[in-house]
Amino acid sequence: MKKIRIxxxxxxxxxxxxxxxxxxxxxxxxxxxxxxxxxxxxxLAKQEMLHDPTKGYSRLLEYRLSQTxxxxxxxxxxxxxxxxxxxxxxxxxxxxxxxxxxxISGLKxxxxxxxxxxxxxxxxxxxxxxxxxxxxxxYRDAIVSANAYMGAEGIIRALADGADVVITSxxxxxxxxxxxxxxxYGWTIDDxxxxxxxxxxxxxxxxxxxxxxxxxxxxxxxxxxxxxxLGFPIVEFDETGRFIxxxxxxxxxxxxxxxxxxxxxxxxxxxxxxxxxxxxxxFTGVKFTQxxxxxxxxxxATSHGLTPTLKxxxxxxxxxxxxxxxxYGGCNAxxxxxxxxxxxxxRLDRIGIEYTExxxxxxxxxxxxxxxxxxxxxxxxxxxxxxxxAVRTKDRANAVKVSNEGDSIYTNGPAxxxxxxxxxxxxxNVFSFFIPRELLAARVEYEVI
Amino acid sequence: MKLKEICHSRTGDKGDISxxxxxxxxxxxxxxxxxxxxxxxxKDYFSEICRGKVTRYEVxxxxxxxxxxxxxxxxxxxxxxxxxxxxxxxxxxxLEMEI
Numbered sequence: 001m002k003k004i005r006i007x008x009x010x011x012x013x014x015x016x017x018x019x020x021x022x023x024x025x026x027x028x029x030x031x032x033x034x035x036x037x038x039x040x041x042x043x044l045a046k047q048e049m050l051h052d053p054t055k056g057y058s059r060l061l062e063y064r065l066s067q068t069x070x071x072x073x074x075x076x077x078x079x080x081x082x083x084x085x086x087x088x089x090x091x092x093x094x095x096x097x098x099x100x101x102x103x104i105s106g107l108k109x110x111x112x113x114x115x116x117x118x119x120x121x122x123x124x125x126x127x128x129x130x131x132x133x134x135x136x137x138x139y140r141d142a143i144v145s146a147n148a149y150m151g152a153e154g155i156i157r158a159l160a161d162g163a164d165v166v167i168t169s170x171x172x173x174x175x176x177x178x179x180x181x182x183x184x185y186g187w188t189i190d191d192x193x194x195x196x197x198x199x200x201x202x203x204x205x206x207x208x209x210x211x212x213x214x215x216x217x218x219x220x221x222x223x224x225x226x227x228x229x230l231g232f233p234i235v236e237f238d239e240t241g242r243f244i245x246x247x248x249x250x251x252x253x254x255x256x257x258x259x260x261x262x263x264x265x266x267x268x269x270x271x272x273x274x275x276x277x278x279x280x281x282x283f284t285g286v287k288f289t290q291x292x293x294x295x296x297x298x299x300x301a302t303s304h305g306l307t308p309t310l311k312x313x314x315x316x317x318x319x320x321x322x323x324x325x326x327x328y329g330g331c332n333a334x335x336x337x338x339x340x341x342x343x344x345x346x347r348l349d350r351i352g353i354e355y356t357e358x359x360x361x362x363x364x365x366x367x368x369x370x371x372x373x374x375x376x377x378x379x380x381x382x383x384x385x386x387x388x389x390a391v392r393t394k395d396r397a398n399a400v401k402v403s404n405e406g407d408s409i410y411t412n413g414p415a416x417x418x419x420x421x422x423x424x425x426x427x428x429n430v431f432s433f434f435i436p437r438e439l440l441a442a443r444v445e446y447e448v449i
Numbered sequence: 450m451k452l453k454e455i456c457h458s459r460t461g462d463k464g465d466i467s468x469x470x471x472x473x474x475x476x477x478x479x480x481x482x483x484x485x486x487x488x489x490x491x492k493d494y495f496s497e498i499c500r501g502k503v504t505r506y507e508v509x510x511x512x513x514x515x516x517x518x519x520x521x522x523x524x525x526x527x528x529x530x531x532x533x534x535x536x537x538x539x540x541x542x543x544l545e546m547e548i
Contacts, residue, residue, distance in 0.1 A: 039527065040527050131464050131465065131525070215459065215537075216459075218457075221453070221457070222457060258457060258472065258474070261470070261472050261511045261513055262457065262458075262459040262470060262472060263459070264511065265459065265461070265468070265470035265472075265508065265513060265515050266459055266461040266470075267461030267462065267463055267468065268461065268468060268515065269463070269466065269468060269504075269506075269515075269517045270506060270517075271506055271508050271515060272506075283508070283510070284508055284509065284510055285509075285510045286510045286511055287510055287511070288511065300510055318527075318528055319528065321528075321530060357530060358530070359523075359530035359531065361531070361532055363532065367531075367532045367533070368532065368533050368538045368539075368542070369497075369498065369538075369539075369542050370497040370498060371497065372496065372497050373494075373495075373497070373498075373542055373545075376545070377542075377545055388532055390530035390531075391530075392528075392530060427527065427528050428527065429525060429527045429528045430464075430525075430527055
């Protein structure tokens with residue numbers, strides 16, 4: 001049996017790096033993936049690239065690769081990552097710079113692109129936006145980036161051409177795992193069950209520690225040993241398409257049927273039609289079995305062909321949010337926080353700040369679930385309450401005025417307010433539309449050191 | 450009893466849509482939660498949070514339910530004014546539901 005082992009080395013751009021090093025050194029891996037490209041990350045990267053053409057890749061790329069390139073080379077582990085964001089060529093250049101500094105040679109790097117439709121976005125101005133009413137063209141002056149979720153084609157070609165480190169722009173998250181499996185086993189869209197299993201495996205490990213006990217622990221209900229040393233996941237396939245989920249022995253965390261069930265449904269809508277660029281995956285028949293300590297087998301996923309279109313994510317400059325917070329304590333804390341919140345909103349109107357939306361929360365009381373559920377869960381006693389006011393403005397000038405008002409709550413608000421903080425964030429939002437898949441083709445370019 | 454006594458749960462987010470899984474510890478409790486925890490009941494429970502439709506998917510293979518709540522994340526995870534923009538904590542609220 002030909003076995004292929006893939007490690008889930010990162011689940012988001014800022015994820016911990018040391019578990020990835022452990023995976024490479026002790027996981028007996030063939031591949032490690034780093035999933036680092038959230039929806040708006042690509043818009044932020046694009047803004048960076050506009051300021052500096054040598055940037056536009058994942059901000060932690062330098063640190064992540066400086067820790068992992070050498071062990072990956074030593075242990076023969078190939079790296080597949082979407083850390084290229086909007087500039088995989090610059091990412092490859094940086095990776096080569098790191099490799100040279102560390103005296104590493106004999107590596108082939110691939111930059112995979114073909115997803116970027118920003119330069120032709122005007123062709124789609126009349127297309128409807130998927131998430132809310134309106135057309136693409138309504139946002140023409142605010143659009144920052146437009147990238148399609150690409151499938152496995154480019155990564156498979158890079159691996160076939162002998163690449164050791166594959167750095168992509170936007171591909172779907174499970175593609176990072178599916179691509180090396182299709183390359184190794186020769187699976188295609190005609191292998192419905194195997195493609196479904198590949199997407200399932202990719203989906204389970206694309207969030208790193210979320211399948212090994214992260215986002216899971218609940219003392220007294222769901223115990224997770226050594227959460228501080230949470231290990232990251234490994235999937236091990238054979239050519240039948242069945243796989244196990246496990247982690248490096250001795251690391252913290254837990255791999256059990258219930259961590260796998262939770263992660264299988266994470267961010268899934270209709271489990272019979274999980275749309276990816278590589279296939280329409282169907283998880284409804286999936287079964288998990290505990291095969292041993294921290295070893296779970298998975299089978300039963302399948303797929304139903306290809307969608308005719310690819311999803312394109314468009315990032316646009318939306319607004320500014322100013323968050324102001326201040327804490328109140330003692331038996332009357334909630335009443336003083338409410339007085340402060342009410343006063344704050346009135347003051348915005350009094351001085352004529354232009355805002356489009358506000359929200360007032362009382363942290364410790366209703367900031368997570370609003371009033372009805374807060375009352376349902378509460379015993380009616382609070383020793384401390386933190387006021388949170390969030391205000392949306394169209395521009396930064398008004399955001400600064402809101403922030404100044406936040407600072408004034410100390411001396412111009414209720415008694416005993418402490419620990420005021422203010423933060424202004426520029427909001428890059430995302431919408432999507434669909435384009436025929438035949439219009440896009442992956443491009444792969446190589447550098448060898 | 451509260452759902453927390455027999456189930457666990459995880460929340461995911463996509464745009465303005467929150468999905469909450471409901472997974473019984475014992476698969477023998479799957480029929481009970483299918484009967485008790487309807488889409489209508491979840492919609493009513495989260496009435497201040499979810500302004501759109503709630504769809505319930507039955508995932509028989511793993512004996513779990515998946516609730517998909519539209520217009521539930523304050524206009525979308527990237528532009529919401531909420532503290533918990535992703536709605537990560539919503540699963541713990543569902544587990545507080547009495548059945």
